[in-house]
Amino acid sequence: MMTSTNADVTSDVVLRVLSDPLRRRIVALLAREQLCNCHLTEATGAGQTTVSNALRVLREAGMVETEPCGRFTYYRLLPEPLAGLADELSALARSARESPDHKRPC
Amino acid sequence: MMTSTNADVTSDVVLRVLSDPLRRRIVALLAREQLCNCHLTEATGAGQTTVSNALRVLREAGMVETEPCGRFTYYRLLPEPLAGLADELSALARSARESPDHKRPC
DNA sequence: GTAACGTATCACCCGATGATGACATCAACG
DNA sequence: CGTTGATGTCATCATCGGGTGATACGTTAC
Numbered sequence: 001m002m003t004s005t006n007a008d009v010t011s012d013v014v015l016r017v018l019s020d021p022l023r024r025r026i027v028a029l030l031a032r033e034q035l036c037n038c039h040l041t042e043a044t045g046a047g048q049t050t051v052s053n054a055l056r057v058l059r060e061a062g063m064v065e066t067e068p069c070g071r072f073t074y075y076r077l078l079p080e081p082l083a084g085l086a087d088e089l090s091a092l093a094r095s096a097r098e099s100p101d102h103k104r105p106c
Numbered sequence: 107m108m109t110s111t112n113a114d115v116t117s118d119v120v121l122r123v124l125s126d127p128l129r130r131r132i133v134a135l136l137a138r139e140q141l142c143n144c145h146l147t148e149a150t151g152a153g154q155t156t157v158s159n160a161l162r163v164l165r166e167a168g169m170v171e172t173e174p175c176g177r178f179t180y181y182r183l184l185p186e187p188l189a190g191l192a193d194e195l196s197a198l199a200r201s202a203r204e205s206p207d208h209k210r211p212c
Numbered sequence: 213g214t215a216a217c218g219t220a221t222c223a224c225c226c227g228a229t230g231a232t233g234a235c236a237t238c239a240a241c242g
Numbered sequence: 243c244g245t246t247g248a249t250g251t252c253a254t255c256a257t258c259g260g261g262t263g264a265t266a267c268g269t270t271a272c
Contacts, residue, residue, distance in 0.1 A: 012127070019125030020230075021118070031201040034209040037249060050231055052250060071239050071248050074209050079199035086195035093185035093192060095137040103140040103180050106218090126260075143219060156261055158220060177218050177269050212248090 010062075011085045017061045018085075022046055023054045030064065030077035037073060116168075117191045123167045124191075128152055129160045136170065136183035143179060 018024050025044055029035060035043075041051045055075060058064045063081050067074045124130050131150055135141060141149075147157045161181060164170045169187050173180045 012130070015121065015124050015130070018121050022230085024118070024121070027198065031198045032205060034207065036209075036212060038212055038247095039210055047232065048249075049233075049251090053230075056250080068239095069209070072212050073249065077198075077202040079202040082195045082199040082202070086192045086199060089188045089192035089195070092133065092137045092183075093188040096183040096185040096188070099138060101140065101182075103142075103175070104145055106142060106144055106178050128260085144217095153262065154219075155221090155263075159260075162220080179219065 010081060011088050013061050014063065014081045014085045017057055017063060020054070020057075022050065023058060026051070026054055026058065027063070027077060027082075030075055034067070034074045034076045036069075036075065040075075116187060117194050119167045120169065120187045120191045123163055123169060126160070126163075128156065129164060132157070132160055132164065133169070133183060133188075136181055140173070140180045140182045142175075142181065146181075 018027065022044060026040055029040060029043055037048065037051055037055065040055070041048050044051065046054075055064065058075075059066060061081070063078055065076045065078055067076065124133065128150060132146055135146060135149055143154065143157055143161065146152075146161070147154050150157065152160075161170065164181075165172060167187070169184055171182045171184055173182065
């Protein structure tokens with residue numbers, strides 16, 4: 001089956017990305033300020049390669065932007081993908097709240 | 107701030123649950139009306155055991171309620187977990203939007 | 213009663229994916 | 243230039259998690 005809208009595909013990707021605890025921690029840290037690999041490695045306690053892999057996934061999903069700064073590479077969190085997913089989830093919650101106690105008969 | 111620990115744990119669980127495409131489809135279907143296993147099996151094309159497993163995960167995560175109805179078991183989507191996660195994601199997006207171009211020095 | 217149906221559980225297989233170490237790359241600094 | 247430190251990439255491995263079939267349980271129908 002094909003999905004009909006692009007928004008669904010994007011939110012699917014965002015959900016899969018956020019399902020990993022380390023990536024979620026990184027997203028939370030980047031929500032406050034721009035950081036580079038060394039900060040995230042120290043803050044999370046994970047190995048440098050592990051952090052770099054997580055950042056690669058975030059980058060390919062379009063959730064972060066990179067800004068090379070000398071030897072360092074700063075990462076910035078993009079708000080749009082998160083906001084889009086939040087809206088979709090809100091719509092689902094609203095639909096569930098507004099839906100009557102209708103049961104489709106078997 | 108509310109109890110931040112419990113909310114975080116719950117949202118973590120919700121994210122992990124929603125990372126699976128089948129579970130996500132089931133959530134979308136349940137957002138409109140209450141359904142039982144047979145409906146979901148037919149609608150998703152997945153096997154009965156597969157759907158039952160997905161529903162088990164949703165149940166244990168506190169995202170759906172079950173209502174036995176004779177031989178059937180109707181499932182109802184609970185809006186709160188979804189709304190809570192949506193709020194958290196919105197907060198992250200807002201924080202990323204409002205945060206200045208501050209880079210923590212290395 | 214017995215049969216048929218819906219659902220849940222168990223045991224197993226297998227593909228996906230995250231962690232890790234070795235290596236390559238690139239920029240600053242002497 | 244050559245070294246050092248930060249970062250990305252590749253190959254490998256182990257673990258996790260979802261799909262599936264057999265089976266069990268409970269309920270309705272005959």
